[in-house]
Amino acid sequence: MLDAVAAAGGSVCMITMTTRHRAGQSLRSLWGGVSAAWRAVTSGRAVERERGTFGVLGMVRVVEVTHGESGWHCHVHALIAFDGPVSRELAQELGGSMFGRWERALVRKGFAAPLEDRGGLDVRPVDMGVGSRDAVAEYLSKISAEITGGSAKEGRRGNRTPFGILRDGLATGLADDLELWAEWEQASRGRRQIAWSQNFRKWAGARRERSDEEIVTDDLGGEDILAVEAQDWPALRPRVAELLDVAERDGPVAAAEWLTARRIGWFRCRRGVPPGKSEARHDMAECS
Incomplete structure (x- = not known):
């Protein structure tokens, strides 16, 4: 997607939004609040106005989940693509507009967002040079790989990713870790962690997303012994x-x-x- 936007003369920024959390909160309820907040960010008349004002081509969103001393932490990374150059100030203005809808939706669901300038919102323009594009793609790919269990990526500040929790639970047999993994299994079931805005995947020339059935029929070349x-x-x-x-x-x-x-x-x-x-x-x- 980044390469396609660069070839079209566009620009990209990465926006991260998060929510307050505390130990003891269930992942199911927290994720439900985050999902409702993201729907508010990406629907309604304000979104159509933003598309015209800022020249938004589309976006790719990843939900990242970790667990630490303060319980489950659920936040959103989104790459926003524009049809031309966008300054840091304009990107920040768009992020602030999106964050306002995010914050209000969280409050309606009984949650709260950190202050916009205290960790609630982070807006970072992406350098469209080849090296920078590769670095951003690698970062989000690591998050995506962790979602499917194929990465050793660990969360920041001592937080653990769900598959990090699973690895620890299998290694030690600790009931607390196995219970956290069971909670993850139940709360994540049926949720889409990686999502594209409508028609953007096709515009970027990305291949069709494969179904679960197609993936599990792959012959990986191994041999059951x-x-x-x-x-x-x-x-x-x-x-x-x-x-x-x-x-x-x-x-x-x-x-x-x-x-x-x-x-x-x-x-x-x-x-x-x-x-x-x-x-x-x-x-x-x-x-x-």
Whole structure:
């Protein structure tokens, strides 16, 4: 998108808006407030006026969620694209207008935003030079990768991302971490964390967004070697990271021996046959 805007002679700014939060707030309610506030930012007559006044082409929005001493923290990053050069002052004016709708919507939902000049709003013009575009794209890509669990990115100021919480929970088995992960699963279900304004994705020449069904049918080139019995999964779950370390370091035979020593039922997968249709379950005598 950044490259497409640059080629068209446009400009971009990144706007970040956040909400006050405290320990004990549920992620579901906090996220609901943020979603309502963002709808207020992006709908209504004011939005149409802004498009004409500032030459807004469209926007891409990412919701970032972390957890720390003050509980869940949920904020929005948005890249706003313009059809021509826009000064820092004009970008700040647009951000202030958007923040006003954001703040009022939060109040209606029983929440509050930090003061605009005290962390509630951050407006940063994007240098459209190649190096700067790459840096901004990398930053938002890291957030997006963390959303899907594929990144080791951690939150700032000691906050943890949801998948950071999951990694800690699997490594330590701490109930608090596993409960936080369960809350994340329930609160994030069905929510769109990465969104484009209408028709902007097509304008930027981005490829069509793939469905979940298309993604899970991808053949990543791996090979299923061992599968664990469903009834034994609860015993394995707190130690799955340890098993993966053994498999990566010492291979599948060592992984099988590790499972057998802990009396966790497993079976060997035939090449090309998915788990569930593999060889019969090995009994413990055969495994040993």
